[in-house]
Amino acid sequence: MGGGISSTADRHQFASDNYAGACPEAWQAMAEANRGHAPAYGDDDWTTRASGLLRDLFEVDCEVFFVFNGTAANALALASLCQSYHGIICHELAHVETDECGAPEFFSNGTKLLLAHGEAGRVNPDAIHQLVTKRSDIHYPKPRVLSLTQATEVGTVYSVAQLEALQEMAQRHGLRIHMDGARFSNAVAAAGVTPKELTWKVGVDVLCFGGTKIGMAFGEAIVFFNRELAHEFAYRCKQAGQLASKMRFLAAQWVGILESGAWLRNAEQANRCALLLESRLREIPGLEILWDCEANAVFVMIPEEIRDRLRAKGWRFYTFIGGGARLMCSWDTTEADVEAIVQDIKELMNQR
Amino acid sequence: MGGGISSTADRHQFASDNYAGACPEAWQAMAEANRGHAPAYGDDDWTTRASGLLRDLFEVDCEVFFVFNGTAANALALASLCQSYHGIICHELAHVETDECGAPEFFSNGTKLLLAHGEAGRVNPDAIHQLVTKRSDIHYPKPRVLSLTQATEVGTVYSVAQLEALQEMAQRHGLRIHMDGARFSNAVAAAGVTPKELTWKVGVDVLCFGGTKIGMAFGEAIVFFNRELAHEFAYRCKQAGQLASKMRFLAAQWVGILESGAWLRNAEQANRCALLLESRLREIPGLEILWDCEANAVFVMIPEEIRDRLRAKGWRFYTFIGGGARLMCSWDTTEADVEAIVQDIKELMNQR
């Protein structure tokens, strides 16, 4: 077996944190879980342990569910927060708006996303007020949920103070708060506060805690701090095809990264590399950093011909609107990887 | 880590084939896939290889998609075969009817399951005719799909001749054919024919090929023999939360069990154990076998107090309607496991 992997796999790419595999801690736990028989559908010990570890992490008695991927985590969580005729306020660059192919609308049977402006990928509290008060008739979906992405799509992080301002606005308008935490670990690492300070203490009702991007092979946790909203959520998961029969393989990975601390260590490594990458790129004349790097992504304007040549050299990355390149660091990115791509960019820029 | 697994995990249970873990071939391939970076969302080499292997297996140029679990596989496949106002004909014991918590209805936005009778878990062709001709007005969902489970919910298998009769009926009434193949491998092993003889050669439009129950940690393949029906199916998977970002972990397991032949070997082992179990149980006075064992399940009427005592001895199994016990063999069930439970049953029956 093997042999089919192309040469571009021999290096660590900056395309996405989901280009990376599973980290040793997640893998090892999954290997341990793969022994003998275990009850299906979450009635196993690994699931119990993983749930307990998440309660410990958030220092609160929350309800926890494990699903396969981030699209489902967000869409199911949102569906449990609203009815089909409600509106979900999110940033215009939010992943649920731009990259889920209508999953929130599908799972909620027609809920509309209402797009808020805001600097650096962060929802502006005033934009919420504007969206909620603009219309109050039944011909327009009633705003019911505020969805925040932490860290944001452009690699920035909401501070506790910013979240408090959003919480106040949400409370004023009767909005529940959903947090898309595909990169929640990176946000915690960046903010330097405890998980609870970024979630239930600032009014987050439900967090979709990303595992895939922080070192798991697959799997996300849906954490309900508002436990009433979790009522019958297991049925929702089942009906929507998100109840794993061999749940232990999902849960064990969580045990692996939580018990070992890898969930945070991995994020710190990715963030550190991104910060290094940003600082090195800022030294190169002719490049422009689009947003201050606060987590594990660097958005940089690179001329088109340089991007093409970078790709010709085997590098993979996403191109952002208007010609920016998104360079994403993952748990296995190393300082050497950063220097390697920086070196290539520098050379190409000099050859211009 | 570890230590939390309860004592019942120390033995192989007969509760479900999803109590078993991942087989060595699937696991090893997944381990190999967990090296370095790979493109996300199926643009990796493992996915290409797995798709090719499935095409080879079915000896036809089919379209292949990998999803997380069986609920999603069946519900998404059915959604691609019908509109919300259509009806899906299935056996009254079909898993899509009895154990999916309304997933087909949810993914199809309201499609109705129309229940057909039939001996030993098999849809009777005449029952199809009856259902289709009973109503032809717009006040009742228009039958559009015939969904067959192979092997069936009660451990029987459709023969090629039986499938041909169903195909003829489906064609007469303009029905597309979906096959729920959660235990397709067991059916192939039991029928002793090639995969194509049980699928596209008898008119199956789309097969949901189960991986989880035959030795994978998770994962099912949706195989469209009618390639037109696969049009834009990737969008459907994405929107429904079934597009794995680290797809290689799904695909590699398929490579592992297909290249090694484990997909069939595992099924043969499970079937062999089930047949042994059936024959040994038939020797015990006071028990009644409900359906002839043809695949990997034995359904046996066991007095309630005996069932309770079996459970007290640590055995796990599902109870079927009317007091039957379902004893399911998996890829890792051994002849010794069979003898162990038979011995316990025999003793308990003798003590009555």
Place this chain on the structure above:
Amino acid sequence: MGGGISSTADRHQFASDNYAGACPEAWQAMAEANRGHAPAYGDDDWTTRASGLLRDLFEVDCEVFFVFNGTAANALALASLCQSYHGIICHELAHVETDECGAPEFFSNGTKLLLAHGEAGRVNPDAIHQLVTKRSDIHYPKPRVLSLTQATEVGTVYSVAQLEALQEMAQRHGLRIHMDGARFSNAVAAAGVTPKELTWKVGVDVLCFGGTKIGMAFGEAIVFFNRELAHEFAYRCKQAGQLASKMRFLAAQWVGILESGAWLRNAEQANRCALLLESRLREIPGLEILWDCEANAVFVMIPEEIRDRLRAKGWRFYTFIGGGARLMCSWDTTEADVEAIVQDIKELMNQR
């Protein structure tokens, strides 16, 4: 204009109570409403008056909504009572099961109807208990609603005592109660009690009160006795295409039939004709009445060749399962109409 109406329209048919037009009281009110301008979407005085009249009728402060037809009324009401993963218990002959083309499943995004047995079209309380207790795992929709049809599909009527028994069972299992009252007026006329005794006093949470079949051109009222369940229901109506812009044309008809008492008078006339029809048919040898006539329908076994000849004579009626004819009386059916069809049946039976 005109002239195109076929000769069968010259007589009153027994096909359905929706073959009849609008009664004078409904028509006259609609004509009065058709003067000048009025605010749209229900902000008009007719809507206020109609709502008030319904509150008076039910002697309680209920929430009232007006929609276009019965399919929508039932499906929207049910959608407000349950989530997509819930089950709705109804009689196996219930209109929501047999004649709505999957509308409840569509509006609720996948809710499953769970079919209960019961004599004479009435749900048996024990059947509810059986359905609720049969399964309690998350692989099967959780029963949440009991849907009753009053009068039933086979022309029978639930007594207050029968409703009380159902209420008790519903409460025991946490089921909300929906009443499909397409022929609620006929039931009230038959039961000889007040509307409240058949609804909120026996635990009905929401009633779909039929207007179309009792003399309106179109229109049904959704009456929430459990007012919490009406929360945001106007949004649901709007999103589902059931908010009439010129609402006064719906509301005025209700004003017309409620203020004048026609809603009950019409039902009494239809019931009286049906009872006459039943008694006259019982006199004819060779016919068999299937269910005791309690409202406005008579179900009678008529030999196929007689049915064909009746149709050849211009009569229209629906054929029921197994060869029965459904003869339905409407608000404009007269005793002469009854005698006319009885005469034809008698003659045809004699000629055999």
Place this chain on the structure above:
Amino acid sequence: MGGGISSTADRHQFASDNYAGACPEAWQAMAEANRGHAPAYGDDDWTTRASGLLRDLFEVDCEVFFVFNGTAANALALASLCQSYHGIICHELAHVETDECGAPEFFSNGTKLLLAHGEAGRVNPDAIHQLVTKRSDIHYPKPRVLSLTQATEVGTVYSVAQLEALQEMAQRHGLRIHMDGARFSNAVAAAGVTPKELTWKVGVDVLCFGGTKIGMAFGEAIVFFNRELAHEFAYRCKQAGQLASKMRFLAAQWVGILESGAWLRNAEQANRCALLLESRLREIPGLEILWDCEANAVFVMIPEEIRDRLRAKGWRFYTFIGGGARLMCSWDTTEADVEAIVQDIKELMNQR
């Protein structure tokens, strides 16, 4: 009866064309239809006649369906043109986007509206190109439909040449064309061409032809020029609660306004009044007309205190974004009505 209508109903308002009642031609036909019995669900002669008249009007063999209101007409038509993972391109001011409370998303089970820019309420062909080419990955809904509103939300009209340019762009990108014709009659009257020149000759696949706003009590026609797309559409209507049982009351109104020519005469009257209104308002210093009036609406910036005083004088109208007033003329608006409101506005402006 009566008496409850408030004094504001004594005058013709400019709030909306759905403040007007039914015109005599529609009413009279409905009255004629209200005689005796007629088959239900569209199997009556009025429905046949109305369908034939629409085919005559469009000079083509189209498929015709009658539904209750515009929300349902548009949402059902769009649902028949796309799958849940598709995108519908429409103008950012389109009614389906701004005033249907998520109905298109609900009926299509999650389809996303993709918003195009364009002057004066008209979709710009280049904006279509931009939307279609911006994304081509499966993480974003695939554009499948172009939805045009004719006349537009801001009272402008697409010319034949403009429609041809849009048709070319739609064909280039494989988009089907839906036309929201809530005010299609006004557009025909304004454009001075035949109905076919604004529809199937410029590639429109399906038109939602508004009846309510042009003089019916309620009712819209869905006209499929692309007849394949109408396949099984009756089932869709039924399941979605849009199949009228007493269909003749919908169909007769169409017969009434089509046979008599009222459909166009009413539009001409409304347009004429709107043009008069526009020209008279242009004479008043301090007002600003926002868009050239081409159909039956005038959008004018009026200072807030003047708007308040106008309302105090009993006038009703909608306020548009940024402080504009929408003054809408209907079939029963008269030149005297126009002069009355103009006189009041003029006086109030002079008093400033």
